[in-house]
Amino acid sequence: MPQVRNPILPGFHADPSILRVGEDYYIAVSTFEWYPGVQIYHSKDLANWDLVKRPLDRKSLLDMRGNPDSCGIWAPCLTHDGEKFWLVYTDVKRKDGSFKDSHNYITTAQAIEGPWSDPVYINSSGFDPSLFHDEDGRKWFVNMIWDHRRRPQTFAGIFLQEYDPVAQTLVGPRKNVFTGTPLGLVEGPHMYKRNGWYYLLTAEGGTAYEHAVSLARSRDIWGPYEIHPQNPVVSSKDAPLAAIQRAGHGDWVETPDGKVYLVHLMGRPIGQKRRCVLGRETSIQEAYWGDDDWLYIKNGPVPSLYVDLPAERDDTNYWAEQKYTFESGLHKDFQWLRTPETERIFSTGSDGKLTLVGREAPGSWFEQALVARRQTHFSYDAETVVDFSPIDERQFAGLTAYYSRFNFFYLTVTAHSDGQRELLIMASEASYPESKLRFPFPEAVQIPNEGKVRLALEIRSEELQFYYAMEGEELKKIGPVFDASIISDECGGHQAHGSFTGAFVGVACSDLNGTALEAKFDHLVYRPVKHVSDRYDV
Structure with missing residues (x-):
């Protein structure tokens, strides 16, 4: 297979959420205060990506006037339930102080190009939520919870509650199913199901050089969740000389032939002051399932600069004026x-x-x-x-x-x-x-x-x-x-x-x-x- 050099989305492309629908792959990334909100990329081969839509493109979906720098759209989650696309997103109205004012919404569309529906307000209890579509048709809202009382440990854990798509509201019990690992600052949850296991992929360690991707699993959606035996599954925190730094906040996808790839954010520092002038970018890693039903990153947990992908990348346009x-x-x-x-x-x-x-x-x-x-x-x-x-x-x-x-x-x-x-x-x-x-x-x-x-x-x-x-x-x-x-x-x-x-x-x-x-x-x-x-x- 051809080797492709990371990142696959260079420049400011943080918090990737990846999805496959048939032969088509999509990645949604954060846009923060930049309008329109959310960038969605499309690919047929995981190597070459094209920007196809910024769905939050009208006032009813997004108005960020007054939002401070680095607020706005945090960590969108793009999914498909077999009938339509679902996009969960957070509009953060403030970042400093005890409260975040992080308003969470859901919008849907039959096609990725839209039209995207007017948003459904869900809650403001935390940020980086996702939507999990279970095999029985039920939908679950998975959200980190911000506890303003617990300074400095305000990241209280990952909460789970059912979402009723007809009533367009959360219903039933709500539970903190995962309080994270010793890495701390648990956020960015994504949930999956495979071989009877519920998997919970989270971001931990903050967003700088201690950033990481953690994995936990349970036989019951409500937990308890056990932590991956070699956690974190992706991180550069112990490899200060690695080409890819600040690796964390991931999501995985399976190809039609059963291969697994994980996307995550990353940074490429320059100079002795180690500053990431291109911001947080999107990288991809080859993964595999072990005999123990745990997901592992090939040659991980430190992310690889070069990754085997189904196709070569055409960089002609990348270097063109x-x-x-x-x-x-x-x-x-x-x-x-x-x-x-x-x-x-x-x-x-x-x-x-x-x-x-x-x-x-x-x-x-x-x-x-x-x-x-x-x-x-x-x-x-x-x-x-x-x-x-x-x-x-x-x-x-x-x-x-x-x-x-x-x-x-x-x-x-x-x-x-x-x-x-x-x-x-x-x-x-x-x-x-x-x-x-x-x-x-x-x-x-x-x-x-x-x-x-x-x-x-x-x-x-x-x-x-x-x-x-x-x-x-x-x-x-x-x-x-x-x-x-x-x-x-x-x-x-x-x-x-x-x-x-x-x-x-x-x-x-x-x-x-x-x-x-x-x-x-x-x-x-x-x-x-x-x-x-x-x-x-x-």
């Missing part, structure tokens, strides 16, 4: 932040341009006009051309490398208070637990008040450099070399245990005067670069 224009709308690679009311922040037209409507400041948790795509390579170039006529310093638009309100670099076209147009770099470089917005050079660069401006950035592993030019001119450097590793989970305002997304690159526009001044972008270029320091790039 992408020049995005907007005649046919927004390309599926792009997302924006929080709001379902897209007409208030951007539009596209037959002129091929992307028009951003100036709204709130960068880092706003409500209405920010920022459209971006994931960083999926350690090194790349990005470039755009903007037509923007600000009248003062409260209006600015440009090119940004963005993680959260705490971590971004932003080259803007703006103006002095006297109306003279200029270029200014905004840099928000969080040093946990503090964050600050700073301007890295004392004098802005004046530019003509008329004419489009070409903006570019270059990232080479841990280094970021901005460039600019007026139309017809060559690009020239502007500002210092920045530490690009700042745009990472480890620096996202709450460190790796509280920052969950990944780096993006895109365009943005703000108008703090409230006049909704528009900025027009001709295109966005994303050009992957093979760089000598990027030894773990796929």
